[in-house]
Amino acid sequence: MKRTVAAPEFAHYPEAWHLSPVLDTGDFVFLSGQTGWRPDDTVASDPEEQFRDVFEFLKANLAAAGLSFADVVEMTSYHIELKKHLPAFVKVKDEYVSAPYPAWSAIGVSEFISDGTLVEVRVIARR
Incomplete structure (x- = not known):
C-alpha cells in the first residue's frame, strides 16, 4: 500500500512538483523535506520564525495522515549556515518534539531551490 497525503495548503504539490508531501505506506509514513516557504510564496527573514513555519507545516502534514510529532521516529534536517542557526533551530524544534526523541541528523548544505x-x-513516522 502506498498513498499520497497532503495538508490542504500542500495539496498542489503532487501535481506541481511530482512528489508526495506525505507518503503513507501503512506502518511507516514518510514526509518529504519541508521548508519554511509559505503557500503565498514568501519566506520569513527571521530564522526563528522560518523554523517555526517549518514545524507548523510538518505538523499540518502529519495531521493530514492522522499522526503527530509523537509518531516521528526519524528526522533529518538540512541547514544553510548550520552552526550559526542551530541554537534557534533547536529552540523551535523543542517546542514541537519531545521525549522520547526521534533519531535526528543535522546536515550543513550550500543551497536550496x-x-x-x-x-x-x-521525517519518518510510524503508526
Whole structure:
C-alpha cells in the first residue's frame, strides 16, 4: 500500500512538483523535506520564525495522515549556515518534539531551490 497525503495548503504539490508531501505506506509514513516557504510564496527573514513555519507545516502534514510529532521516529534536517542557526533551530524544534526523541541528523548544505530558505526537514513516522 502506498498513498499520497497532503495538508490542504500542500495539496498542489503532487501535481506541481511530482512528489508526495506525505507518503503513507501503512506502518511507516514518510514526509518529504519541508521548508519554511509559505503557500503565498514568501519566506520569513527571521530564522526563528522560518523554523517555526517549518514545524507548523510538518505538523499540518502529519495531521493530514492522522499522526503527530509523537509518531516521528526519524528526522533529518538540512541547514544553510548550520552552526550559526542551530541554537534557534533547536529552540523551535523543542517546542514541537519531545521525549522520547526521534533519531535526528543535522546536515550543513550550500543551497536550496528557494531563495532565503535556511532549513529543510524531512521525517519518518510510524503508526
